[in-house]
Amino acid sequence: MQVTMTVNGREVSGDVEPRTLLVHFIRENLRLTGTHVGCETSYCGACTIQVDGNAVKSCTMLAVQADGATVKTVEGLADGDQLHAVQEGFWERHGLQCGYCTPGMLMSAASLLEQNASPSEDEIRHAIEGNLCRCTGYHNIVRSIEYAAAKLRGEEPAPPDWTLDFEGVS
Amino acid sequence: MTTSVSAMGGIVRRKEDPALIAGRGQYVDDIRLNGEAVMAFVRSPFAHARINSIDTAAAESMPGVLAVYTIEDVRDLGPVLAQVPVGVLRPLLADGAVHHVGEAVAAVVAENSYVARDAADSVMVDYDPLPAVVDMKAAVTGTDRAHEGAESNVLVTWFSHDWWPGVFELEDHRPAIAEAKQRDDVVVVSQEMLNQRLIPTAIEPRAVLADWNHGYDRVKLWSSTQMPHALAGAVAKTFGLPSNEVHVVAPEVGGGFGAKLNIYPDEILTVFASKDLNRPVRWTETRRESAFSTIQGRGWVATATITGTRDGEILGYELDGIADMGAYSQNFTVAIPVLGLFVAQGQYDIPLAWQVACVQTNTQTTDAYRGAGRPEASYYIERIIDMYAAEIGMDPTEVRRKNFFKKEDFPATTAIGLTMDSGDYETNLDTLIADVDYAGLRSMQAAAREEGRYIGIGVGTYVEVCGFAPSVLAEFGFGWDAYGMPTSFSGSGLVRINPDGSATVIIGTGPSGQGHQTTWAQVVSDRLGIDFDNVRVTHGNTAESPTGVGTFGSRSAAVDGAATYEAAEKVSKKAADIVAHMLEASADDIRFADGGAHVAGSPGHKVTWAEIAEVAYKPHKGPEGFEAGLEAHAVFSPGNATWPFGSHLAVVEVDPETGNVEILRYVGVDDCGNRINPMIVDGQIHGGIAQGIGQAMFEEAIYDEDGNLLTGSLIDYPIPTAGDLPAFELGWTNTPTDVNPMGVKGIGEAGTIGSAQTIVNAVVDAVSPFGVKHIDMPLRPKRVWDAIQKARG
Ligand code: FES
Ligand code: FES
Numbered sequence: 001m002q003v004t005m006t007v008n009g010r011e012v013s014g015d016v017e018p019r020t021l022l023v024h025f026i027r028e029n030l031r032l033t034g035t036h037v038g039c040e041t042s043y044c045g046a047c048t049i050q051v052d053g054n055a056v057k058s059c060t061m062l063a064v065q066a067d068g069a070t071v072k073t074v075e076g077l078a079d080g081d082q083l084h085a086v087q088e089g090f091w092e093r094h095g096l097q098c099g100y101c102t103p104g105m106l107m108s109a110a111s112l113l114e115q116n117a118s119p120s121e122d123e124i125r126h127a128i129e130g131n132l133c134r135c136t137g138y139h140n141i142v143r144s145i146e147y148a149a150a151k152l153r154g155e156e157p158a159p160p161d162w163t164l165d166f167e168g169v170s
Numbered sequence: 171m172t173t174s175v176s177a178m179g180g181i182v183r184r185k186e187d188p189a190l191i192a193g194r195g196q197y198v199d200d201i202r203l204n205g206e207a208v209m210a211f212v213r214s215p216f217a218h219a220r221i222n223s224i225d226t227a228a229a230e231s232m233p234g235v236l237a238v239y240t241i242e243d244v245r246d247l248g249p250v251l252a253q254v255p256v257g258v259l260r261p262l263l264a265d266g267a268v269h270h271v272g273e274a275v276a277a278v279v280a281e282n283s284y285v286a287r288d289a290a291d292s293v294m295v296d297y298d299p300l301p302a303v304v305d306m307k308a309a310v311t312g313t314d315r316a317h318e319g320a321e322s323n324v325l326v327t328w329f330s331h332d333w334w335p336g337v338f339e340l341e342d343h344r345p346a347i348a349e350a351k352q353r354d355d356v357v358v359v360s361q362e363m364l365n366q367r368l369i370p371t372a373i374e375p376r377a378v379l380a381d382w383n384h385g386y387d388r389v390k391l392w393s394s395t396q397m398p399h400a401l402a403g404a405v406a407k408t409f410g411l412p413s414n415e416v417h418v419v420a421p422e423v424g425g426g427f428g429a430k431l432n433i434y435p436d437e438i439l440t441v442f443a444s445k446d447l448n449r450p451v452r453w454t455e456t457r458r459e460s461a462f463s464t465i466q467g468r469g470w471v472a473t474a475t476i477t478g479t480r481d482g483e484i485l486g487y488e489l490d491g492i493a494d495m496g497a498y499s500q501n502f503t504v505a506i507p508v509l510g511l512f513v514a515q516g517q518y519d520i521p522l523a524w525q526v527a528c529v530q531t532n533t534q535t536t537d538a539y540r541g542a543g544r545p546e547a548s549y550y551i552e553r554i555i556d557m558y559a560a561e562i563g564m565d566p567t568e569v570r571r572k573n574f575f576k577k578e579d580f581p582a583t584t585a586i587g588l589t590m591d592s593g594d595y596e597t598n599l600d601t602l603i604a605d606v607d608y609a610g611l612r613s614m615q616a617a618a619r620e621e622g623r624y625i626g627i628g629v630g631t632y633v634e635v636c637g638f639a640p641s642v643l644a645e646f647g648f649g650w651d652a653y654g655m656p657t658s659f660s661g662s663g664l665v666r667i668n669p670d671g672s673a674t675v676i677i678g679t680g681p682s683g684q685g686h687q688t689t690w691a692q693v694v695s696d697r698l699g700i701d702f703d704n705v706r707v708t709h710g711n712t713a714e715s716p717t718g719v720g721t722f723g724s725r726s727a728a729v730d731g732a733a734t735y736e737a738a739e740k741v742s743k744k745a746a747d748i749v750a751h752m753l754e755a756s757a758d759d760i761r762f763a764d765g766g767a768h769v770a771g772s773p774g775h776k777v778t779w780a781e782i783a784e785v786a787y788k789p790h791k792g793p794e795g796f797e798a799g800l801e802a803h804a805v806f807s808p809g810n811a812t813w814p815f816g817s818h819l820a821v822v823e824v825d826p827e828t829g830n831v832e833i834l835r836y837v838g839v840d841d842c843g844n845r846i847n848p849m850i851v852d853g854q855i856h857g858g859i860a861q862g863i864g865q866a867m868f869e870e871a872i873y874d875e876d877g878n879l880l881t882g883s884l885i886d887y888p889i890p891t892a893g894d895l896p897a898f899e900l901g902w903t904n905t906p907t908d909v910n911p912m913g914v915k916g917i918g919e920a921g922t923i924g925s926a927q928t929i930v931n932a933v934v935d936a937v938s939p940f941g942v943k944h945i946d947m948p949l950r951p952k953r954v955w956d957a958i959q960k961a962r963g
Binding site for chain 2: 017019027031032033034035036037038039040041043044046073074075077078083087090091092094096097098099100101102103106121124125126128129130131132133134135136137138139140141142160162163
């Protein structure tokens with residue numbers, strides 16, 4: 001079947017089987033491999049993208065269901081060389097280790113900040129509950145999103161909370 | 171603009187991140203080769219069964235199917251190689267019988283994954299089910315065998331007093347402890363505790379892509395492995411190639427935690443299929459399949475016993491346990507408990523009598539999962555010491571302090587004959603106590619109890635052993651000999667100054683998120699005064715790094731980092747001679763800083779790295795007779811392992827009506843010696859703590875009595891989400907090691923080793939007013955509620 005959609009600002013089309021998942025269309029047909037597969041069963045969130053402005057786990061949708069939709073993947077998050085605030089936040093606040101969950105996290109975080117410019121720590125934690133990370137313990141992911149929120153509000157982000165105070169013996 | 175970044179304590183954004191945050195990192199499954207075919211497996215529905223027949227005809231005749239393999243096709247290649255080959259090694263495909271649910275029985279290769287999956291589903295296997303051995307205790311006492319014909323399910327029992335006969339002459343502490351028990355001024359506190367089985371759950375499933383080149387009898391293999399060189403050795407040995415014809419690349423690896431630290435049958439079978447079919451062959455595990463195709467961790471049951479006086483002096487610590495090895499021995503399977511034994515006595519200078527029986531069962535193989543033996547060992551000592559403290563009515567921090575190895579004891583010898591490099595446990599615990607205002611917390615707890623709130627405070631300490639060394643441990647299995655790579659766990663670092671003055675650093679590690687490109691660049695930038703942005707670090711590539719051990723056991727900084735440091739030192743020595751010639755000064759007076767070199771005391775008298783490099787590669791411009799080029803390789807073999815340590819504290823609140831546990835605070839004070847990049851160190855601790863909390867509160871791999879895994883998906887095996895965890899508060903102390911030139915110890919596993927017991931100690935403390943003394947992990951609400959009801963009677 002033929003599907004056509006706008007992905008990261010460009011119209012793309014392809015020939016897919018009816019059972020082809022949207023995530024596979026993105027990865028295999030479009031070769032946009034930033035959208036990751038961690039479970040294919042809607043639990044891990046590694047495949048999170050935006051479809052018509054909403055965060056969606058792209059393993060829960062068929063490619064044909066996205067026919068005509070506007071899709072944004074992690075590759076479309078930056079504006080040219082200008083990183084999106086959440087990308088900057090993750091880089092500045094060590095919000096990633098292995099990076100596998102990161103594209104999905106970034107997309108969920110970007111969607112959160114589009115809806116809530118000043119989320120509390122609890123709201124951030126709640127908003128990314130559908131995105132599993134096995135590396136970071138989420139602490140720095142939360143700090144990264146707080147950084148991005150401040151940036152988007154035009155404020156100075158809080159300083160990092162790395163453990164710097166020397167308190168022991170040498 | 172030149173910026174050299176400090177090797178010690180320098181915080182700099184990671185070099186790894188720009189690609190990863192842009193979605194342009196390259197993991198194995200992101201790579202596509204022309205003409206590649208896809209492998210899928212036929213897996214056993216039985217935990218233990220004889221195979222009468224395998225009918226592959228229907229699958230073979232399906233359009234798009236290229237091959238269907240059974241053990242008959244690959245038996246000659248032998249089993250999957252194991253680092254410590256004690257027990258039954260895993261055949262590449264089931265050989266006459268299956269020994270756990272999900273064991274691969276046949277492999278299908280097809281044009282695409284849909285066809286491969288459909289074909290695998292149409293392979294008909296006729297099984298004769300046999301009784302399954304699932305329970306660890308039944309494995310020891312029962313008559314059924316996990317492998318037919320085996321005399322016993324017990325593969326080996328490790329004893330603290332003779333864990334390495336012939337190398338260590340050790341005192342058997344059992345008689346003295348038995349005698350102490352007879353004293354009438356002692357208490358004996360004993361508890362059986364489960365350290366449940368876990369599923370590592372890296373978010374990236376494992377993936378492999380093999381490409382055999384017949385023209386050159388050479389194979390290239392991309393794998394999400396933590397140990398590329400060992401894999402290259404294993405492939406070479408299996409296929410009769412020299413190791414230099416096997417090129418393994420571990421590109422971005424999406425989390426490992428020990429689960430990617432094995433040779434797996436799929437890695438060998440894709441190579442075999444690629445050779446057979448003359449096409450690249452790929453396999454990517456599904457999440458569901460991961461529970462069968464990737465190792466699991468932990469799975470111990472043990473009784474811990476402390477014998478001690480009423481004023482807190484411990485006269486003996488005993489552990490009598492069983493560890494579940496699963497169906498086959500893979501990389502380090504039966505030796506995982508030995509890693510536990512290394513830290514069995516925790517931070518305490520106490521007599522030790524420890525024994526752990528390793529049993530084979532009809533479940534998935536267990537092996538290293540973050541901490542690997544050390545979280546288990548730390549859990550047992552730290553839980554039982556809390557129970558002992560409760561029994562004698564002493565504050566748990568006091569009991570610990572009373573039995574610590576003292577600062578002046580270091581280097582300290584443990585009960586099993588190992589030497590701990592450095593330690594200052596009291597200062598570390600004091601730092602924690604001061605940071606949290608421990609006395610204030612206890613008053614808060616008492617006040618809350620007055621209001622009917624059940625707040626608990628738990629403290630847990632740990633000693634880790636990492637950066638495994640010395641070289642002689644290779645004879646115990648701490649090396650890649652079994653994979654045809656006779657090495658000890660020495661680190662490898664190569665530093666090359668390129669003709670344009672940039673630096674390439676090649677290390678022998680196989681990281682999965684630990685930020686090695688960043689930290690190693692810091693080390694080289696600092697040693698050579700070279701611009702941080704001008705240093706490129708590569709890893710996970712056997713064609714580039716002369717040797718390599720990979721990344722595991724919190725070893726990379728202490729061993730490979732030290733090798734890189736030494737390689738940079740060698741480069742700086744040679745470069746100093748070149749610069750001395752260029753600036754007409756003495757080599758001893760050359761200093762490297764700010765993107766080049768200058769003469770000490772006259773910073774204006776300088777050259778840039780580009781200028782130095784040009785001379786290095788145009789020898790006519792250099793000193794008489796010097797060897798052209800500017801690079802050095804160092805293999806670093808430390809004289810000892812390193813022994814980080816720490817103290818953690820959790821504050822929890824339990825709702826006795828529901829059993830629900832809320833973590834109010836989590837504080838860790840860790841000591842990993844000098845820290846290269848504190849930001850990365852913090853991140854490692856955070857992730858480690860999260861995994862320990864995952865074990866303490868949520869995760870458990872459960873098999874039914876027939877050996878079916880009931881928790882194979884992310885719904886029934888819930889790893890922590892952001893909403894489950896608190897923000898972490900970290901402090902630190904610094905007790906450097908002298909076993910490597912940077913004084914660094916390692917931090918990858920510390921958080922995990924310190925945290926499970928801290929949470930359980932806190933929860934038990936919270937519900938102790940009901941008379942609860944212990945609750946087995948994971949502390950899900952139902953289990954906590956049950957414990958309260960039971961204690962209430
Ligand atoms: S791959 Fe879609 S949620 Fe895991
Ligand atoms: S950074 Fe590895 S899973 Fe999140």
